[in-house]
Amino acid sequence: AQSVTQLDSHVSVSEGTPVLLRCNYSSSYSPSLFWYVQHPNKGLQLLLKYTSAATLVKGINGFEAEFKKSETSFHLTKPSAHMSDAAEYFCVVSAFFGNEKLTFGTGTRLTIIP
């Protein structure tokens, strides 16, 4: 069985400051992990994915995440927030042998303060 916990339901940061969205996971297998972003009234867009290659994963729009097996974490970061980053972010886990079953976190709403 697998699960994912997003530790913050809402994060607010000022424009130009760093972003940290926290995610812990639980999986019986070596997991694949993803971050998806959802802008208001839009569908889900893949930000980045980890599939057992490099532990530091770079995604689109300057986001990156680090897989830490010892801490069972996959936190999302960005050095400098932009107004366009305001959205809902989902951490997602799947079993190693196929991404046919995804388990979603409950989401973190990111607000950017001008």
Add this chain to the structure above:
Amino acid sequence: NAGVTQTPKFRVLKTGQSMTLLCAQDMNHEYMYWYRQDPGMGLRLIHYSVGEGTTAKGEVPDGYNVSRLKKQNFLLGLESAAPSQTSVYFCATWTSGYQETQYFGPGTRLLVL
């Protein structure tokens, strides 16, 4: 190449009415999924299909039925809508290969009064 499309985009139903949501994909993916998204709960899997003519239950299947008569289409049916089914519904597709990810449609917003 449209990817994953969903019809309709928005619908209002009265309790007890029925409707069908259509998901269409042009990527020739084997797997298709229906999720519902509710505030504070992320996405939850309703039903999925691993190929034409197959369907399987997900996490929250009650009150829904699905059919996959053609590989490119996955239909989600509500036989007797209830207010608890007010939600945003997302369709997704996937093809085998551990590097692959799921691709999502734009969503259907359903309000049941």
